[in-house]
Amino acid sequence: xxxxxxxxxxxxxxxxxxxxxxxxxxxxxxxxxxxxxxxxxxxxxxxxxxxxxxxxxxxxxxxxxxxxxxxxxxxxxxxxxxxxxxxxxxxxxxxxxxxxxxxxxxxxxxxxxxxxxxxxxxxxxxxxxxxxxxxxxxxxxxxxxxxxxxxxxxxxxxxxxxxxxxxxxxxxxxxxxxxxxxxxxxxxxxxxx
Numbered sequence: 001x002x003x004x005x006x007x008x009x010x011x012x013x014x015x016x017x018x019x020x021x022x023x024x025x026x027x028x029x030x031x032x033x034x035x036x037x038x039x040x041x042x043x044x045x046x047x048x049x050x051x052x053x054x055x056x057x058x059x060x061x062x063x064x065x066x067x068x069x070x071x072x073x074x075x076x077x078x079x080x081x082x083x084x085x086x087x088x089x090x091x092x093x094x095x096x097x098x099x100x101x102x103x104x105x106x107x108x109x110x111x112x113x114x115x116x117x118x119x120x121x122x123x124x125x126x127x128x129x130x131x132x133x134x135x136x137x138x139x140x141x142x143x144x145x146x147x148x149x150x151x152x153x154x155x156x157x158x159x160x161x162x163x164x165x166x167x168x169x170x171x172x173x174x175x176x177x178x179x180x181x182x183x184x185x186x187x188x189x190x191x192x193x
Contacts, residue, residue: 003177003178004120004121004177004178005120005121005177006119006139006177007119007120008138008173008175009117009126009134010134011134011135012133014132014133015042015133017031018031019031020076020108021089021106023093023105023107024096024104025104029104029106031132035132036130037070037130038069038070038130038163039071039127039160039164040073040074040127041066041071041073041125041126041127041128041156042076042126042128043074043123043124043125043126044075044076044077044119044122044125044126044181045075045122045123046077046078046079046122046179046182047086047091047092047095048086050179051122051123051144051145051179052122052123052178052179053145054144055140056095057099058140058153059153060100060101060102062153062156062157063101063102063103071160071163071164073103074105074106075096075101075106076105076106076107076108077092077106077108078119078181079122079181079182080187081109082184083184084182089107092105092107111184111187118189118191119181121177121179122179122181123176124137124176124178125137125138125140125176127156127163127169129163135159135162136156136159136163137173137176138159138175138176139155139156139175139176140155140156141154142154142155144177155174158170159173
């Protein structure tokens with residue numbers, strides 16, 4: 001299991017636009033669909049990564065809680081499903097159902113959205129304020145599959161609480177760590193690895 005950290009995109013960056021298919025509904029979901037929300041969390045996820053599996057149940061519970069409080073949440077899977085078939089659309093539908101995901105879990109087949117966010121790993125979290133400006137990028141919490149530290153979501157909870165209160169999250173932010181995004185052959189961005 002190779003650990004890849006977040007790239008830590010510059011705070012204040014505007015959330016790049018996206019329009020991606022939701023394999024559950026068959027409809028496209030766009031960034032601007034979330035205009036008017038108190039904040040937007042974009043989470044790069046996948047089905048097979050042990051880092052995502054480690055926190056998936058807790059992240060699903062986090063999503064239910066914070067969506068009720070006004071935070072918009074979207075999951076994006078950018079992995080190459082040809083080399084990692086467990087990350088296919090069909091498996092995403094099953095994963096979302098099994099985990100109880102209450103947010104759209106979208107397919108980034110071209111991997112262009114991952115590139116525009118400078119997403120490097122799964123999970124990789126990007127939290128934006130109600131103006132779509134990046135205020136947090138980093139870990140869910142300090143738990144990892146190889147550690148005995150319980151999954152709490154403390155870091156992302158603290159940042160989300162700040163956004164929902166209309167204040168800026170703390171400046172000290174720790175990168176997320178996970179499996180690298182599985183880029184299609186010849187498609188990895190120049191800044192990656």
